[in-house]
Amino acid sequence: MIYLIDHMVSERMRGVKGSPTVRLSGLVAELRARGENVISLAIGEPDFPTPAHIVEAAKKALDEGFTRYTPSRGIGELREAIAEKSQQENGIQCGPENVMVSPTKHALFAATLAFSGAGEDVLLPDPGWVSYLPMVQMANARPVPVPCVEEDGFQMTPEAVGERITPKARMIIVNTPNNPTGSVYDLESLKGIADLAEDHDLVIVTDEIYERILYGESHHSIASFPGAFERTVTINGFSKTYAMTGWRLGWAVAPGHLLDPMSTVQEHSITCATSFAQKGGVAALRGPEGPVEEMVRKFARRREVMVKGMNEIPGLSCQEPQGAFYAWVSYEDPIKSLDFSEMLLEKALVAVIPGGAFGDEGEGYIRLSFATSQDNVREALKRIREVLS
Ligand SMILES: Cc1ncc(COP(=O)(O)O)c(C=O)c1O
CATH class of the missing domain: 3.90.1150.10 (Aspartate Aminotransferase, domain 1)
Incomplete structure (x- = not known):
């Protein structure tokens, strides 16, 4: 046949x-x-x-039978550790109620599904990480690449973003430090992008998974800018910082009105992140650096x-x-x-x-x-x- x-x-x-x-x-x-x-x-x-103390924490969780579903948004102690880290290191005013634990890639996909769809545009960096564009396509939305050229240090300039915002634009993806170019966005560009997002009522999804892998530059989180938190989803994860790629563990930090629809996606897709991996996540954030x-x-x-x-x-x-x-x-x-x-x-x-x-x-x-x-x-x-x- x-x-x-x-x-x-x-x-x-x-x-x-x-x-x-x-x-x-x-x-x-x-x-x-x-x-x-x-x-x-x-x-x-x-x-x-993966550092030994993180592995030990997950092993202990397994030995203690911590092998069942967890709350969909993640275990309380991990959400607290993430909220504290986001406040102290990123200057984001948030609490555990603003955190959803999720594999990083899935958090990005949940955000894309939650904030874009048919007839809507999503701005994203070009060059940009390989999965942003397919995620937007899978959400049935239209990807709008924003060129990031060498003369501008491979950053999306506010001018380039402004020129591409259409009346259908719903969301913009920012990635700093950037994969593939290694560019770290400067404060001015990020502020310009945040202002445009406010003017055009866009959701900002900022992928900061490489924030700890820096060579002298400072990392800035858009969600720490006055007023920006309300329209920003900050995505981060354990894969790169703690050499935990196989653990499939990361998170999203966002205000309730943005986190709720992302949570709904998670509840109906993966339910929750792996239980014992989450215990490893707590050890990573609370343990030695x-x-x-x-x-x-x-x-x-x-x-x-x-x-x-x-x-x-x-x-x-x-x-x-x-x-x-x-x-x-x-x-x-x-x-x-x-x-x-x-x-x-x-x-x-x-x-x-x-x-x-x-x-x-x-x-x-x-x-x-x-x-x-x-x-x-x-x-x-x-x-x-x-x-x-
Ligand atoms: C920019 C960027 N965002 C997100 C991810 C996804 O991370 P994870 O494998 O932890 O889901 C990657 C992985 O390569 C990445 O490079």
């Missing part, structure tokens, strides 16, 4: 592409299984283990090696990322970033993400993660140099 596959797939899903980062990780695993010595600079996760600081110090050293090495290769150039753990590298060849990346994988056995995966403005760039050992970074640089010269 021949199935008409297209007919079976919802119209909404037909134009939505899978995640290039997830797909590339699969490809790298396949090549390695065939014995190829591939270096992957494609993945967006710290290569460190040494492991985080040590990890960021290591990222900083690798960043130096990566940026210097890239700029020494003829035809490649790269600004210093101010945050996160990615080098955003431009290349001179007039070919598509997908072809350039495939060439590097084939000839240098180095996996990188094509810039075009992050939006049209990403063409001419590749993204290289330095969340891998210095030896790997050096060997990858050597291989790329050999192939390009």
Whole structure:
């Protein structure tokens, strides 16, 4: 029997592409299984283990039988720890009633479903993290990419945002520090964006998951600006700061009128975040910060090696990322970033993400993660140099 596959797939899903980062990780695993010595600079996760005290807290929770559903918005002690952290570190006036614990990606999806839909526009950074645009498409809304160009430090300027706000605009996504460019938004840009959101009655969804991975710059949360909290959902998570990608744990902080519809999405989708992972989350926020600081110090050293090495290769150039753990590298060849990346994988056995995966403005760039050992970074640089010269 021949199935008409297209007919079976919802119209909404037909134009939505899978995640290039997830797909590339699969490809790298396949090549390695065939014995190829591939270096992957494609993945967006710290290569460190989750700190021991966090693991111990989750193990203890399992041993104590903490294995059932939790309240949908998360356990009280974690919501309190998140609220305290958000007040003290981010200057957001909030309490535990403003917190929903959720895998970070799911919190973003819940916000997109809650605040946008058919006939409505969502502004997002271009280049921007690979899942924002598909999330907007899955919500049936229209993505409106805002170009973030090198001359502006890869930030969405208030001017560029203002030019693209339509009467149908409902929501704007901000991401600082930014994946893929490593840009950390300055106070002025963020204030400009917050003012525009107020003027046009937009919900701001700000993804701050890389806030602790900084190289000298200061991080600012829009929700801390006077009056901005009422229209802002601040999203954050444990994956990057505490090397907890597999735990699937993060959170959203928002006023009740925004958190309630997001909670409804959560109640009818995943119900709650994993119970014992939440106990690990409490240990992460309440425990020693040494492991985080040590990890960021290591990222900083690798960043130096990566940026210097890239700029020494003829035809490649790269600004210093101010945050996160990615080098955003431009290349001179007039070919598509997908072809350039495939060439590097084939000839240098180095996996990188094509810039075009992050939006049209990403063409001419590749993204290289330095969340891998210095030896790997050096060997990858050597291989790329050999192939390009
Ligand atoms: C900018 C950004 N936001 C959100 C996420 C999702 O994080 P998590 O894997 O914890 O759901 C990622 C992961 O790569 C990211 O880079």
